[in-house]
Each structure stands twice: as C-alpha cells, then as structure tokens.
Amino acid sequence: MRMIFWLLTMTFFPCISKAQSLLVQGGKAFMPVLAGEVGNSSASSLAYMAPIWEKAKAMHFNTVLIPVYWELLEPTEGKFDFLLVDSLITQARAHDLHLILLWFGSWKNSMSCYAPAWVKKDIQRFPRAGADLEILSAFDENNVQADIHAFTALMQHVKKLDAKEQTVLMVQVENEIGMLGAPREYTPAANQAFTSPVPDALMQYLVAHKDSLVPELRQHWGQQGFKTTGSWEVVFGKSTATEELFQAWYYAVYTNKVASAGKAVYPLPFFVNAALNYRHVQPGAYPSGGPLPHLMDIWQAGAPAIDLLSPDFYNPFFKEYNDLYTRQHNSLFIPEIRFESADAVKALYAIGHYKAIGFSPFSFESTDHPGEEPLGKSYALLQQLSPFLYKYPMEGILPDSSIPQEIHLGKYTFTVAHEATLGWTAFKDWPLSGGVIIQTGEDAFIIAGTGIVITVKNAGILQAEEGTFRNGKWLPGRRLNGDQTHQGRHIRIPSHNWEIQQVSFYEY
Numbered sequence: 001m002r003m004i005f006w007l008l009t010m011t012f013f014p015c016i017s018k019a020q021s022l023l024v025q026g027g028k029a030f031m032p033v034l035a036g037e038v039g040n041s042s043a044s045s046l047a048y049m050a051p052i053w054e055k056a057k058a059m060h061f062n063t064v065l066i067p068v069y070w071e072l073l074e075p076t077e078g079k080f081d082f083l084l085v086d087s088l089i090t091q092a093r094a095h096d097l098h099l100i101l102l103w104f105g106s107w108k109n110s111m112s113c114y115a116p117a118w119v120k121k122d123i124q125r126f127p128r129a130g131a132d133l134e135i136l137s138a139f140d141e142n143n144v145q146a147d148i149h150a151f152t153a154l155m156q157h158v159k160k161l162d163a164k165e166q167t168v169l170m171v172q173v174e175n176e177i178g179m180l181g182a183p184r185e186y187t188p189a190a191n192q193a194f195t196s197p198v199p200d201a202l203m204q205y206l207v208a209h210k211d212s213l214v215p216e217l218r219q220h221w222g223q224q225g226f227k228t229t230g231s232w233e234v235v236f237g238k239s240t241a242t243e244e245l246f247q248a249w250y251y252a253v254y255t256n257k258v259a260s261a262g263k264a265v266y267p268l269p270f271f272v273n274a275a276l277n278y279r280h281v282q283p284g285a286y287p288s289g290g291p292l293p294h295l296m297d298i299w300q301a302g303a304p305a306i307d308l309l310s311p312d313f314y315n316p317f318f319k320e321y322n323d324l325y326t327r328q329h330n331s332l333f334i335p336e337i338r339f340e341s342a343d344a345v346k347a348l349y350a351i352g353h354y355k356a357i358g359f360s361p362f363s364f365e366s367t368d369h370p371g372e373e374p375l376g377k378s379y380a381l382l383q384q385l386s387p388f389l390y391k392y393p394m395e396g397i398l399p400d401s402s403i404p405q406e407i408h409l410g411k412y413t414f415t416v417a418h419e420a421t422l423g424w425t426a427f428k429d430w431p432l433s434g435g436v437i438i439q440t441g442e443d444a445f446i447i448a449g450t451g452i453v454i455t456v457k458n459a460g461i462l463q464a465e466e467g468t469f470r471n472g473k474w475l476p477g478r479r480l481n482g483d484q485t486h487q488g489r490h491i492r493i494p495s496h497n498w499e500i501q502q503v504s505f506y507e508y
C-alpha cells in the first residue's frame with residue numbers, strides 16, 4: 001500500500017518542470033547538459049578546434065559551449081559569413097556532441113571587443129557608454145538594431161541548418177554584461193533616462209510582485225516607502241545601488257530586444273551569464289547591472305525572452321551563489337566555472353541538490369590528460385544515471401571536510417561524511433568527496449560519487465551492490481558486505497574511486 005502511495009506521488013508530483021520543459025528534444029528532456037566551454041578564441045579556428053572535440057569526448061561531455069563572434073559573422077555590414085558556424089555544427093555532429101552557442105555580440109565581459117570593425121570605427125553612428133570606453137551604449141537605437149540584425153540572421157541560419165537535428169540546444173545572449181568602472185552610463189541619453197520617471201513596465205512588475213521580490217530589492221525599494229511614481233532617485237533613493245538598478249533595467253531591455261527578435265525566428269532556450277559580484281564591494285567596482293542575484297527581478301521584468309539567469313563561478317562561494325540563483329523560479333545552469341578538479345564533485349552536487357540543467361567548466365581544453373580528469377569521471381557517472389535524474393527525488397552530496405551533511409529522503413535520514421574522516425587511509429591532501437543519491441523506491445536508492453561514507457538513522461542495510469547502468473539497465477558487479485560496508489554499518493565509496501551502488505535499507 002505504502003509502495004503504491006509512493007509511486008502515485010512520483011507520478012503526480014514530478015521533481016522539476018520548468019527546466020525540463022526548456023530542453024525537450026524529440027519529446028524527451030535533454031538533461032543534464034554535461035559540458036565545458038572552450039577558451040574565447042579557440043572556436044575561431046577549425047584547426048585549433050580539431051583536437052578539442054576529442055578531449056570533450058574523453059571527458060564524457062554531451063555538449064560543448066562555443067562562442068559565435070559577431071566580428072567574424074558579419075565582417076562587412078549586412079554580409080554574413082556562416083562558414084565557421086556551419087563547420088562547428090558539422091564537427092559537433094561528427095563527434096556526437098551538442099552545442100550551446102554564446103553570442104559574443106554587443107558585449108563580452110562588459111566590453112564591446114567582438115563588435116565588427118564597421119561598428120567599432122563609427123563612434124558617431126554606434127555611440128559608446130563613455131568617451132574613453134570601448135563599450136557600446138545600452139541607450140542607443142543604432143547599437144541595438146545592429147545587434148538585432150546580426151543575431152536574427154544567426155538564429156535564422158541555425159534554424160535552417162539545425163531545426164531538425166537540434167545539435168544546438170541553447171544560446172547565451174551576449175556575455176557577462178555589466179558596466180565597468182561606474183555603476184551606470186553617464187551619456188546624455190542615459191542621464192535623460194535617469195531623471196525621467198521609472199518606466200511603467202518596471203513599476204507595474206514591481207507592484208505586482210511586491211511580496212515576492214528578492215529581499216535585497218524589496219528592502220531597497222522599501223527604504224523609500226515603496227513609491228510607485230517618480231524618477232529613479234525618487235522611487236529608489238539616491239545611491240550607487242539605484243544607479244546600478246537603473247543600468248540593469250536598460251541592459252535587460254536591450255538584451256531582451258535582441259533575444260526576442262532571435263526567438264521570433266527560432267525559439268531555442270536563451271540565457272544570460274553573470275560575472276559575479278563580491279560581497280561588500282560597491283557597484284561600479286565590479287561589472288554592474290548584469291544579471292546578478294540582487295537584480296534578478298529587474299532582469300526577469302526587463303528580459304522575459306531570457307529563460308535563465310546563470311552564474312559564472314570564479315569565486316569560491318559555490319553553495320551561497322547557487323542558493324541565490326535558484327530563487328525566483330530560476331533554473332540553475334552553470335555555463336562557466338574555473339576548470340579544476342573540485343568541479344567533479346561540484347557538478348554532482350549542482351545536479352543532485354539544485355536539479356541544475358547543466359554544468360560547464362571554462363577552457364577545458366587546457367588539460368593535457370582529458371582521460372584522467374576527475375570531471376570526466378563524474379560525467380561518466382551522470383551519463384549512466386541520466387534516466388533516473390530529475391525523475392525521482394534526489395539530493396546532492398558535498399560534505400565539508402569537517403562537518404557531515406544530513407540528507408532526508410523519504411523516511412530515511414542519512415549522514416554523509418567525507419570518506420577521509422574515517423582515518424583509514426593516510427592521505428597527504430584531502431581527496432575529492434561528493435556525489436548524488438536518488439530514491440528509486442520506498443527503500444531503494446542509487447548512490448553515486450566518490451570519497452563518501454553514509455550512515456542511516458535507525459535503519460540497516462538490506463542489500464548493497466556495485467555496478468553500472470547501460471541504457472538504464474543495471475549490470476551488477478560485486479555484492480557489497482563485510483569490510484566493504486564495515487560489517488553493515490555504512491555505505492562507502494572509497495576516495496579516488498568513482499562508483500555507482502544500488503542499495504536498499506530497512507527500518508529498525
């Protein structure tokens with residue numbers, strides 16, 4: 001009876017919805033995206049890319065994130081050269097890989113270095129955000145129209161070439177948008193907008209979502225008594241935070257114009273990525289106004305054609321920022337993270353805990369030993385687990401070296417510790433520890449990862465088996481008992497091993 005109840009619960013309350021509906025391919029959700037992003041200039045040369053596809057395969061990727069450069073796509077105004085894009089798609093297909101395209105258009109890390117020469121050289125026609133800045137102004141119609149024209153041509157072309165095969169899964173619109181050196185632009189057009197009333201579209205959104213805004217924004221607006229009319233400084237107060245909010249709105253509106261034009265021709269999922277701010281650093285000292293956690297509502301209000309707001313991780317606050325990015329119904333996709341061995345366990349945790357759509361370390365081609373990369377070992381596990389991920393209740397495992405993690409799934413409470421805390425093996429450095437646990441039945445679990453030891457409260461191990469999944473079918477290896485479960489006391493995946501175990505428990 002309880003089993004039937006458990007099954008019914010699973011049928012009527014699937015674990016996630018928005019994220020799954022984004023990446024549907026042939027009626028099936030294409031998740032997780034197990035990816036890496038190539039270095040900025042790599043995809044400008046097919047010869048340079050040649051060995052990179054193999055590296056991606058060796059690390060068990062299913063997707064590669066590659067830039068599409070405006071300067072190479074439209075070297076002469078109105079004349080498009082799609083040869084590079086076409087060849088990259090062909091290469092990806094030949095390696096059975098998907099692509100996520102990164103549109104390096106108006107902005108790339110705040111700057112406008114990927115604008116074609118005919119844009120860069122005509123400052124009168126394509127105004128900058130400041131006299132000495134190679135940054136296109138977000139307040140100029142010529143700028144946005146030129147970007148729209150190029151991006152639409154790209155999306156039209158990708159549709160023509162790829163709508164059937166769907167090698168291209170998603171598109172990032174612009175790259176790490178944000179104002180540098182100041183919280184906002186001070187051009188005449190920007191100054192005029194700043195002293196004008198806050199646009200109705202934003203005001204209406206804020207009023208309609210007043211009680212569910214992120215606390216940072218709600219507090220900012222509330223300090224002025226939740227005013228609903230007036231200029232930016234009247235409604236939000238005089239501060240650099242208000243200036244950043246203003247810039248964020250106009251960045252979002254600009255990006256939305258580009259994205260919605262592209263979506264009108266080929267409606268793939270779109271996202272924007274953020275250069276994360278640091279705590280206690282003032283707007284202007286970091287790229288300001290981008291899709292940052294405290295500006296999520298502004299971006300969602302101003303850019304409804306953007307499906308996801310995504311963090312790029314070059315700071316160590318992985319859990320903290322992921323917690324922030326999973327607010328406001330935002331599905332997590334990590335398009336960039338510094339490429340290092342800890343990514344292997346962070347990927348498992350991001351998917352297990354946050355139900356992340358995907359994970360993608362930056363400049364993965366820098367490895368000379370792709371077959372030995374820990375990330376590839378985690379991706380190999382995730383690939384095997386893909387029929388079960390998102391479908392069943394699951395949790396990510398990322399224990400601190402000193403504090404065990406408590407996990408509740410169904411009626412069971414698990415305590416997960418770093419395997420090295422057992423002290424059974426002399427390790428010079430702390431090995432990686434992390435994983436994912438999936439509940440496939442009332443008492444049945446799949447546990448996968450590396451360097452973890454799991455105990456269960458008031459319950460014993462009925463059966464533990466190691467093995468592999470092939471197309472969702474379990475191929476058992478050893479039955480684990482005795483020393484391998486510490487005589488029934490715990491489930492363990494040794495450090496330096498990447499394993500899947502199927503385990504069932506019973507309550508005492």
Ligand code: DGJ
Pocket residue numbers: 040109175176312336362
């Ligand atoms: C973040 C950017 O989005 C990437 O394109 C690249 O410039 C990296 N930073 C470099 O660390």
